[in-house]
Amino acid sequence: xxxxxxxxxLAIALAVTLSIAVAEEAPPPTTAGVLAASTPADWxxxxxxxxxxxxLDSGRVVIELAPQFxxxxxxxxxTLVRAGYFDGLKVxxxxxxxxxxxxxxxxxxPEKARPLxxxxxxxxxxxxxxxxxxxxxxxxDGDVYAPEVGFSGGFHAARDPEAGQAWLAHCYGVLGxxxxxxxxxxxxxxxxxxxxxxxxxxxxxxxxxxxxxxxMELLSTLPRGSGPLGFYTDPAQQVPVKAMRVAADVPExxxxxxxxxxxxxxxxxxxxxxxxxxxxEWFLHPVGKVELxxxxxxxxxxxxxx
Amino acid sequence: xxxxxxxxxLAIALAVTLSIAVAEEAPPPTTAGVLAASTPADWxxxxxxxxxxxxLDSGRVVIELAPQFxxxxxxxxxTLVRAGYFDGLKVxxxxxxxxxxxxxxxxxxPEKARPLxxxxxxxxxxxxxxxxxxxxxxxxDGDVYAPEVGFSGGFHAARDPEAGQAWLAHCYGVLGxxxxxxxxxxxxxxxxxxxxxxxxxxxxxxxxxxxxxxxMELLSTLPRGSGPLGFYTDPAQQVPVKAMRVAADVPExxxxxxxxxxxxxxxxxxxxxxxxxxxxEWFLHPVGKVELxxxxxxxxxxxxxx
Numbered sequence: 001x002x003x004x005x006x007x008x009x010l011a012i013a014l015a016v017t018l019s020i021a022v023a024e025e026a027p028p029p030t031t032a033g034v035l036a037a038s039t040p041a042d043w044x045x046x047x048x049x050x051x052x053x054x055x056l057d058s059g060r061v062v063i064e065l066a067p068q069f070x071x072x073x074x075x076x077x078x079t080l081v082r083a084g085y086f087d088g089l090k091v092x093x094x095x096x097x098x099x100x101x102x103x104x105x106x107x108x109x110p111e112k113a114r115p116l117x118x119x120x121x122x123x124x125x126x127x128x129x130x131x132x133x134x135x136x137x138x139x140x141d142g143d144v145y146a147p148e149v150g151f152s153g154g155f156h157a158a159r160d161p162e163a164g165q166a167w168l169a170h171c172y173g174v175l176g177x178x179x180x181x182x183x184x185x186x187x188x189x190x191x192x193x194x195x196x197x198x199x200x201x202x203x204x205x206x207x208x209x210x211x212x213x214x215x216m217e218l219l220s221t222l223p224r225g226s227g228p229l230g231f232y233t234d235p236a237q238q239v240p241v242k243a244m245r246v247a248a249d250v251p252e253x254x255x256x257x258x259x260x261x262x263x264x265x266x267x268x269x270x271x272x273x274x275x276x277x278x279x280x281e282w283f284l285h286p287v288g289k290v291e292l293x294x295x296x297x298x299x300x301x302x303x304x305x306x
Numbered sequence: 307x308x309x310x311x312x313x314x315x316l317a318i319a320l321a322v323t324l325s326i327a328v329a330e331e332a333p334p335p336t337t338a339g340v341l342a343a344s345t346p347a348d349w350x351x352x353x354x355x356x357x358x359x360x361x362l363d364s365g366r367v368v369i370e371l372a373p374q375f376x377x378x379x380x381x382x383x384x385t386l387v388r389a390g391y392f393d394g395l396k397v398x399x400x401x402x403x404x405x406x407x408x409x410x411x412x413x414x415x416p417e418k419a420r421p422l423x424x425x426x427x428x429x430x431x432x433x434x435x436x437x438x439x440x441x442x443x444x445x446x447d448g449d450v451y452a453p454e455v456g457f458s459g460g461f462h463a464a465r466d467p468e469a470g471q472a473w474l475a476h477c478y479g480v481l482g483x484x485x486x487x488x489x490x491x492x493x494x495x496x497x498x499x500x501x502x503x504x505x506x507x508x509x510x511x512x513x514x515x516x517x518x519x520x521x522m523e524l525l526s527t528l529p530r531g532s533g534p535l536g537f538y539t540d541p542a543q544q545v546p547v548k549a550m551r552v553a554a555d556v557p558e559x560x561x562x563x564x565x566x567x568x569x570x571x572x573x574x575x576x577x578x579x580x581x582x583x584x585x586x587e588w589f590l591h592p593v594g595k596v597e598l599x600x601x602x603x604x605x606x607x608x609x610x611x612x
Contacts, residue, residue: 096523097479097522145593145597172403172503196478197599200593200600201581201584201593201596204591204593205589205590220526221528223527224523278507282487282511285433285510287509289450290450290507291450291451291504291506294503294504294505294507
């Protein structure tokens with residue numbers, strides 16, 4: 001757990017939290033209270049260039065890319081989306097307590113595989129990136145998998161100060177890039193979303209490139225595949241991908257107007273505290289700790305117009 | 307993280323692991339290898355008195371009760387099941403990344419509520435139990451929420467040596483007893499199963515009484531409820547509970563013949579190691595750590611007859 005590294009951070013973070021408490025008096029004690037007291041400055045509008053729509057018959061899944069963690073993959077995915085690569089492809093895998101994956105069912109068949117160009121077929125891995133230049137709000141309770149965990153740019157993240165590297169955490173709803181046996185075998189043509197308990201052991205083994213903001217239930221409730229790794233054995237079970245779009249390419253009136261809670265604010269520090277000690281009436285024993293993936297990064301519909 | 311308390315356990319556990327490695331030479335490096343090398347003694351048949359069948363139109367969910375952690379609740383649930391209390395009731399709640407819950411949709415309406423007798427309407431909380439007398443296989447990597455975590459009797463568990471208490475961990479698939487605002491307001495007439503990222507903060511706040519052995523996908527893929535907390539707002543959306551049965555009351559030919567991997571064996575110690583360092587070919591960076599809920603307790607169909 002590398003506690004020596006965690007301890008000073010704990011002290012610093014508590015000091016920050018206390019100063020906030022003093023500065024603003026008793027902070028709202030619950031998540032609902034923190035959100036009710038939030039100001040417009042506590043929320044951000046994701047850049048439409050970083051927002052993807054996965055259109056299924058059941059509705060729209062809204063995804064935010066994190067190019068600060070995987071710029072090459074974010075670019076390649078945008079290129080694939082804009083080339084219409086995903087339109088008419090399928091959800092090919094739904095594995096219980098693990099992931100849902102979509103892409104080309106014939107990706108491994110040179111005869112039938114849909115061409116990727118102008119996108120690249122393989123990319124250098126972006127499993128981690130340098131810590132330097134990346135804002136990071138530390139969660140003080142530590143982590144089993146990483147020396148430090150917290151939040152960066154609205155995403156659950158982890159980092160290793162000794163190695164000087166940071167990466168997106170594999171929490172529920174994370175968007176990952178499927179790959180084969182080698183580090184550079186992913187392109188973004190095969191994408192997956194985590195629908196179960198966080199498989200944090202995938203970190204530093206695969207490129208994570210974003211997270212789902214809306215519509216998780218459209219993926220998490222898909223029938224599980226009966227094949228190995230949850231692949232659908234009968235093509236008729238595969239779920240059609242009607243289309244994928246970059247929000248910036250969609251008429252404003254047809255966009256999902258969402259705001260995401262900032263993770264670099266005093267309000268977010270209060271939200272973390274509200275999750276570390278649940279003060280909702282129902283709770284009898286506040287734990288005083290919270291694990292990374294149990295801290296939500298709230299998303300809300302934009303009310304009114306600009 | 308209470309590392310000082312964890313460190314010595316780390317030393318002990320590693321010593322145990324190494325002695326196993328020496329005694330049996332190179333242990334199977336992967337989960338598949340450990341299971342392939344397992345002997346009948348590494349598996350156990352759950353006591354049919356502790357196995358419940360939740361029968362849905364979509365199939366059977368098999369649950370194992372853990373009376374060693376919550377004897378009063380396990381007894382009361384058996385009494386309810388044997389009185390036919392659950393037969394014809396409904397799944398009333400399906401909350402994204404959280405829980406599915408079933409029981410009496412009219413439980414709060416004295417006029418319409420189904421009577422619980424001969425079962426009790428309320429029970430003393432069994433949030434924790436004394437550590438003494440409880441076997442416990444420690445997971446060496448520590449935990450964010452509890453001073454120690456590991457496995458007891460085949461269940462994911464946690465404990466606090468200072469308090470001398472142990473409890474079932476709220477991992478994916480755990481069976482919990484719904485309660486109201488007070489500690490003693492649960493009876494087992496309302497039951498839930500965790501279908502998302504482990505809500506470990508519920509521990510010591512509610513009574514966990516078992517876990518799902520088979521059929522999680524029948525619960526995890528249920529349409530989410532659109533009401534607060536994922537309750538179904540339209541009774542037509544509620545999913546019928548055809549019946550609940552205690553396996554011991556079901557003719558042997560109609561039982562689900564399952565075996566569960568023991569958690570107090572050298573084979574399980576090897577399985578934990580196989581999860582701490584994933585040696586499957588796909589993994590490029592074994593993490594060297596694993597979080598409690600990412601260690602599976604394997605379940606298999608019984609092959610052949612007794």
